[in-house]
Amino acid sequence: MLAMAGDGTDAAFVDEVEPTVTISEYMDGIEAEELEADLVLGGDDGNECTYGAGYLKRQAVFSCLTCVPDGVAGVCTACCLACHDGHEVVELWTKRNFRCDCGNSKFGGHLCKLSPEKDPENPANSYNQNFKGSYCTCSRPYPDPEAKEQVEMIQCCICEDWFHEDHIGLDSLEKIPRDEEGEPLYEEFICHQCSPVCYFLKLYPDTIWASSKQSSASEAVTADSNGMEGGSSGHADTEKNENGAPVDRQSIENTSVEENCTKDIAASDKSILGDNSGGNCKIGVDINTTSADSEKTMPFFMSKGWRETLCKCGTCTNFYAQRGIAHLTDKEDSIEEYEKIAKQKREKKLEQQEGAEANFINSLNHVQKIEILSGINDMKNEFQSFMESFDPSKPVTSDDVKSIFENLARKKQRLS
Secondary structure (H helix, E strand, C coil), X not given: CEEEEECCCCEEEEECCCCCCCHHHHHHHHHHHHHHHHHHXXXXXXXXXXXXXXXEEEEEEEEECCCXXXXXXXXXXXXXXXXXXXXXXXXXXXXXXXXXXXXXXXXXXXXXXXXXXXXXXXXXXXXXXXXXXXXXXXXXXXXXXXXXXXXCEEEECCXXXXXXXXXXXXXXXXXXXECCCCCECCCEEECCCCHHHHHHHXXXXXXXXXXXXXXXXXXXXXXXXXXXXXXXXXXXXXXXXCCCCECCHHHHCCECCCCCCHHHHHHHHHCCCCCCHHHCCCCCCCHHHCCCCCCCCCCEEECCCHHHHCCCCHHHHHHHHHCCCHHHHCHHHCHHHHHHHHHHHHHHHHHHHHHHHHHHHHCCCHHHHHHHHHHHHHHHHHHHHHHHHCCCXXXXXXXXXXXXXXXXXXXXXXXX
């Protein structure tokens, strides 16, 4: 890339100075990348095929188009690394209730290197267009080679497809719940193709919906409605928000988005919904009598903790199962829980690494400990000397790093 420079009379193109970073900034960047990878992979080290664990509630999945060009197979992280290195692989982020296909009948006789004994197929696996490298209603790849700019995509928590924000059935992008800085105010998204299956959500209070009109976390959410009380539906002739949910002023008055967490939802809904004790239905309505609005389908944007509000009585539970959305009442299905578990695994792994390092140091005798500490101090001093004499406008090259260690080696030879 070139930048324009000049002295007022002449102009010339000069090479843009490569940006420089400190060692601390570099290490922070590495730490952030490792954390992001752990969140996507669920803390999976990628050492063992997950096939033996059966259909996992949620795991990172990859599709190898080299081995299965029609994209109807998925492999786990370990198999992606061990069996498909160098292949054309599509990263699918996470999929629910999935079992690794690597080496089964879909792979034309090529066995899995990590777990060769597998059933011919995994009948409970579900495959969508993502496995072929296509996304959204436009069925485009990501990244899109024909796009001038890669547009952000969001994932539906029902079908798990990814959608461009201007392809989700809204009249305006301004209706997507965001704060003043453009950050999402919703926890989960249900696409306009799946929202008819979840039409029963409109029987619930407004607290389960993320407001698209909330421009500030401190701005109060207000609405006017008769709402639902106790076990009655009370949804006739009530005001609806943009998702069509009944709004109850008394239950949500002066409630900010930041306070709209799981506890707040449970507290504000308690006076509106039934308590679900003794198998009673929270909404007090036969959920099977609800029907979708056939004239217009819209995406749903759900607030934090909305799943905890869902009724789990027998009637509602059967309704979810019949429509293939029983996972909504499974806490371990959500991305939030998946990432929480990943963070716990990462913390445990870091603790084990620190413990291993401490055990190694403790296993050394006094002389060996002094030698290691001296070596660390020498390296620190050498790096410090290098940084003090180095021109910060120039990039650090491999030759520079090599010279640092050569200097350390020469100093060690002189002292020995």
